[in-house]
Amino acid sequence: MVIHYGKFISLVAKQRLGSASRTFYSTLPTSSIDGEKLLSLVYEKQSKPQSEIINFAPVTASEAQHHSLMIQAPNQPEHAKVLKVSVLGMPNAGKSTFINSIFGRKLMATSDKIDTTVTNRYAISTMGDTQILIQDTPGIVAGGKAKRLGLPVRRVSQPAQSFANADIGIVVADLTSRRVKTGYLQPEILMTMLKNMDIPTILVLNKSDKYKKKLQLPILIHQLTAGQVAGVPYEPDKISIAPMRLPKVTETIPANFDEVDLKDVQDLDRRLRKNEASLMNKLRHYRGWPHFQDVFVVSAMEQTGLDILRRYMLHHAKPGPWKFHDQATTDASPKEIILDSIRAGLLQHLPEEVPYQVHPVIRERSDREDGMLQIEIDVICRKKSHYSCVFRKSNVIAKETQEHLQDVFFLEVFVDVNPVYIRNFRP
Incomplete structure (x- = not known):
């Protein structure tokens, strides 16, 4: 079996990260190698802690000091840069744990139950001239299900609002989820991205420590990305392994989203109000999303696979005004x-x-x-x-x-x- 390492960890990050990427990849081979050897190299490389983005500034316990920080004008330098990141995912996909791992500390409360996060929260890191804002969001729940559960409208709409205002969206998918393991993204995720196709989005496959079939990851990535990442066709090498067991619906799955009738997603808000169930059922027949800019495989719990993702975010920060004072660590009181x-x-x-x-x-x-x-x-x-x-x-x-x-x-x-x-x- 062979795997192209650039496709496994991040299909196009190597071309985009400049010197930081060259440093990371310099000791990895530049051609196909044995898959098991590659996986051990990848996990060894990504398990070493780095300081980028990690924020050890204390959070004030004083309500007055917090309020003062929130209303202060940002003390930004002349050539300030900023990146707003929205983290999107289904309930209990590990979004909050992922953010905590990126920042190197437990800023966000976590549990093993769904609905731990009930409102949008920023985690903030300011380094030199760059401010990174990563917004945690509640797990996505479709409107019909939310009504049955009695969830407030504001709670249901927050993930989409965060995603629409981001510079980059991160979709966190749980590798232990039954649907993800069989090569499908949840229709709630697809619907949110259809509404915000102008937002560059990356896929983060989380809980890799609990995913036992690591040699099947290239095939799984191919399915979840509909065979395309950053506009580049992604075809995993021909691998002689047993086929994955998929639901019968796979026989009618189109090759990619080019076959979706765009009339079905125009004026989506109106359609959602009138016929959300019908659209959701249609989206269940589509595997993945062909517009991801990159794919990363991580374990937030084990803190592996995060270093290159931190550098990726730093690299994508653009000139612009900061949102918060450099002493702010979160917008939560x-x-x-x-x-x-x-x-x-x-x-x-x-x-x-x-x-x-x-x-x-x-x-x-x-x-x-x-x-x-x-x-x-x-x-x-x-x-x-x-x-x-x-x-x-x-x-x-x-x-x-x-x-x-x-x-x-x-x-x-x-x-x-x-x-x-x-x-x-x-x-």
């Missing part, structure tokens, strides 16, 4: 960070529907004389069974929340979590 963190703990440790039906509130926060930040959290429960669940897990939730907030604020933090039963509570 301390209160929002605390509530996001406690919500992640509730999602991680409470069963089934319970974390979605309880409501954390900050009862009190104070700065102690010894410099420790003390936070008292009430978790309001409308059912006694939910109260019992929170009570049993309150210590572990408090401990994990405390550890996360210490990483964010660079302060000693004490967190106390208390369930409160209020039957008729209205959030």
